[in-house]
Amino acid sequence: MPAFATDYETVAASQTDxxxxxxxxxxxxxxxxxxxxxxxxxSTCSIKDGSGSAIPITAADTAIGVYTVRLDARSRVGxxxxxxxxxxxxxxxxxxx
Numbered sequence: 001m002p003a004f005a006t007d008y009e010t011v012a013a014s015q016t017d018x019x020x021x022x023x024x025x026x027x028x029x030x031x032x033x034x035x036x037x038x039x040x041x042x043s044t045c046s047i048k049d050g051s052g053s054a055i056p057i058t059a060a061d062t063a064i065g066v067y068t069v070r071l072d073a074r075s076r077v078g079x080x081x082x083x084x085x086x087x088x089x090x091x092x093x094x095x096x097x
Contacts, residue, residue, distance in 0.1 A: 006031055011090040013038075017048060017081040021096025024079020026050070031094040033057060035067045039087025047071075050078025058088065 011018050021028060030047065035058055037043040043062040046054040057069055071094075084090055 006093045007096045008093045011082045011084050013084055013089050014086045015084050020080040020092050025097045026075050028075045028096050029094040030071050030073050030080045033069045034091040036089050037062050037064050042085040042087035044085035045088045046083045048081040049075050052077055
């Protein structure tokens with residue numbers, strides 16, 4: 001883990017562009033995403049940097065299981081946002097404003 005205290009935020013299934021942190025901002029850090037796939041057919045999960053394009057994390061055919069994706073990425077545009085399909089939930093860790 002990075003050498004800073006981390007926050008975490010849960011993301012339920014079927015969420016669209018859930019902002020990480022109370023408001024989120026450029027400069028926020030998304031350290032990792034822990035994705036839990038419960039249903040293969042609806043297992044999509046993606047992130048966005050502000051209003052940018054979606055960055056896929058898991059595809060619609062990802063096998064059931066728990067996946068830890070290390071990112072250590074700093075937002076350039078705005079709040080980190082997470083979108084989950086109906087068969088996926090996630091926990092994001094990092095520094096969110």
